[in-house]
Amino acid sequence: MAARPSIKSARTAGLLRRRTLVIAWVTVAVGTLHFLDHVIRGYYVVDRGLDPSWNHSGWPFMSEFTPFTASLIGVYGLLGAGIWLTSRGRVAGHWFVTSLLLGALVVWVHFVGAPAETPAGIYRSWANPVAGVVAVANTFAVIAAVLGLGVNAVVLAGRSGGRVGGRDVLRGR
Numbered sequence: 001m002a003a004r005p006s007i008k009s010a011r012t013a014g015l016l017r018r019r020t021l022v023i024a025w026v027t028v029a030v031g032t033l034h035f036l037d038h039v040i041r042g043y044y045v046v047d048r049g050l051d052p053s054w055n056h057s058g059w060p061f062m063s064e065f066t067p068f069t070a071s072l073i074g075v076y077g078l079l080g081a082g083i084w085l086t087s088r089g090r091v092a093g094h095w096f097v098t099s100l101l102l103g104a105l106v107v108w109v110h111f112v113g114a115p116a117e118t119p120a121g122i123y124r125s126w127a128n129p130v131a132g133v134v135a136v137a138n139t140f141a142v143i144a145a146v147l148g149l150g151v152n153a154v155v156l157a158g159r160s161g162g163r164v165g166g167r168d169v170l171r172g173r
Contacts, residue, residue: 013089016156020086020095023152027102027145028079034142035075037135038068041125054125056109056117071105078102093157099150106143 042057044050058066078098085091110117119139123132 012159016159017086017089020152020156021083023145023148024079024083024086024095027142027149028076028083030138030141030145031075031079033138035068035072037122037138041122041135042068044125044127050125053115054121071109075102075105093153095149096153096157099146099153103143103146103150106139106146110139 039057039061042055042062045052045055046062055062056066056068058064058068058072060069078101082091082094082098085094110119110122119136122135122139123129126132126135
């Protein structure tokens, strides 16, 4: 027979769950701004007749299904599933894996991949320097938010020995 979690551990679980949800919603917010940046810059490329390889948008904002479309579905799928699971008291391990996947995606697209959509490229694609700085800052905010998700998942698992409120947070049970 499993021992009932103490009031203190239940409070701790609630606090950790709320913190995780706040970090997740912040990640959704900065991620949404980042996707909007891609969409707006995609329209600029089309409207100004710029090099089509600079267009990093896609369906549902343009007619083509592109890597942008796949990332849009994947990012919101991972974040939405995590928020849903966390609001029901489950799965820190999900956030660790999600942070690794999303972190790898952002770093690959913006710093490694060919053609990498570098911060310099993001900045130069805006006609207004202030908008360029905001777009680049938002890219780094996405990286910080995803890093926050991962660090929070590690702290959550470490503080609980893998368990919070009587639940195994790494396995979701």
